Amino acid sequence: MHASLIDDTHAPLRNPELAPLSDIRISEIDGLRGVAVLLVLMWHFVGAVISPTLGAAAKAMGAILIFGRTGVDLFFVLSGFLIIGILVDRRNCNNYFIVFFARRALRILPPYSLLLIAFWALSALVSDNYYFGTQIPWWSYATFTQNWYIIKLNSWGPAASSVTWSVAIEEQFYLVFPIIVYLTPTRFIIPLLLSIGFCSIVARASCFMLLPQNPYAPYVATCLRLDGLCAGGLLAVIRRDAKVWQKLSALRLMILKATVFFIALVPIFLVALQRSPAATMFFWGHTYLTILYSLVLTAVLQTPGARITGALRSKPLRQLGSISYTTYLFHPLFIGLAFIAAGKREELGSFSDAALLAAAMLATLLLSAASYRFVERKLVAFGHKLSYSPSRCSVVTRVVPAPKAR
Structure with a gap:
């Protein structure tokens, strides 16, 4: 679904001090990718399918695991941060558009094409x-416009391909924002991102007020989901201004406290979701998540190598982050195949259901790992042989590093 999902991995640099920030690998961001896809998997494999007949504990688990849906909001913030960072670093290169789009195509299209x-x-x-069908025309998937057909149908369409709505949003973002960043003077990029993000928030709430009968519109319309992408992009631009980032780093403790405060609001958010899911999400929920995940990303960037972020650097989480794109794309398809083969309705209500879901999870992870190892990683490496032209390119982009937390 995502640049965050779509890992644009670089080989470790011999001298990262002399490289654009977008070329420097941040292990914690790999871990955040893993967290994001893990949230989605927890929802789709457990929370969304657990049978209410299992009792109050099962209902409570579903009410808690619905938070897994917010993994997509985290992906959007990460995507904005990574992609806008690349665009800002390379905007003056002669082959800016060619290399950017070529690398994106090499990373995105192979797993996506295999899924289609x-x-x-x-x-x-x-x-x-429920899983397969032609309700959404094939060409909309091929052109990354299926999110607009979801709005038209007022339905997710076939479950096996339903998650691709977020990939469509990101693709549309990739097509438009390189032009915006290229044409916008540096001093106007931050105000522009703030304006687009704010307008997206207002438009989302307005859309739900005017079209309450179509809750898919404010959820999957590209222009109504730009706040997370813009927030991540805003952080990327700020991080490239040494003076501003140094001032922000001086507020590190305050940012950590704000992050903890917003995390503490999660139970209130979950209760509100149970009472009024659509109104909660479209009036303030997505905005809350954008702020929450932007604070988390800021805190992570300001505490490199700290013990508090050690889990994000763990090998299992980083490995999950590296295969998050294909995992995200294929897991609904494997869930569908498992339950169709068993002739059962998708539900987690017995040990046999759990076995089917475990098999689907295993198949998803095996395919994703194989795809990354034998195809995706090689194509990413090939993409990085397509170098940005040094002519007029910013060679060095540095910031004052934040002090390490203990």
Whole structure:
């Protein structure tokens, strides 16, 4: 779904002090990718399917694990941070557009194309059902415009391809924002990102007020989900201003306290979701999540190597982050195949259901790991052989590092 999902990994640099920030690998961001996809998996494999017949504990688990849906909000913030950072660092390069789009295509299209081929082949073999079908035209998937068809249908469409709405939003973001960053004078980038993000928040709430009968519109319309992308982009631009970042780093303790405060609001957010999910999300929920995850990212960037962020540097979480894109794309398809093969309705209500979901999870992770090792990683490496032209390019982009937390 995402630059955050779509890991644009660089080999370790011999001298990272003399490189654009977008070329410097941050282990904690790999871990945040892992957290984001783990949240989504917890929701789809447990929270969304757990049977209420299992009792109050199951209902409570579903009410808590619905927070897993916010993994997409985290992906958007990470995507904005990573992509806007690349664009700002390379905006003066002669081959800015060619290299950016070529690298994006090499990273995004192979797993996505494989998913579409599998989805269309299976849809042709079976009659339209919950997982597979032709409700959304094939060409909308091919052009990354399926999110607009979801709005038109007022439905997710086939479950096996439903998660691609967020990939569509990111692709549209990739197409438009390189032009915006290229044409916008540096001093206007921050005000522009703030303006776009604010307008997106207002438009989302307004859309829900005017079209309450179509809750898909404020959820998947690109222009109504730009606040997270812009917030991440705003942080990327600020981080590239040494004076501003140094001042922000001086407020590190205050930012950590604000992060803890917003995390402490999660129970209130979950209660509000149970009472009025649509109104909660579209009036203030997505905005709250944008602020929460922006604070988390800021805190992570300001405490490099700290014990408090040690979990994000753990090998399992970073490895999950490296395969998060394909994992995100394929897990609904494997869930569907597992339950279709068993002739059962998608539900977690017995040990046999748990076994089906475990098999789907294992298949997803195995495919994702194989895809990353044998295809994606090699294509990313090839993409980085397409170097940005040094002519007029910013060679060095540095910030004053934040002091390490103990």
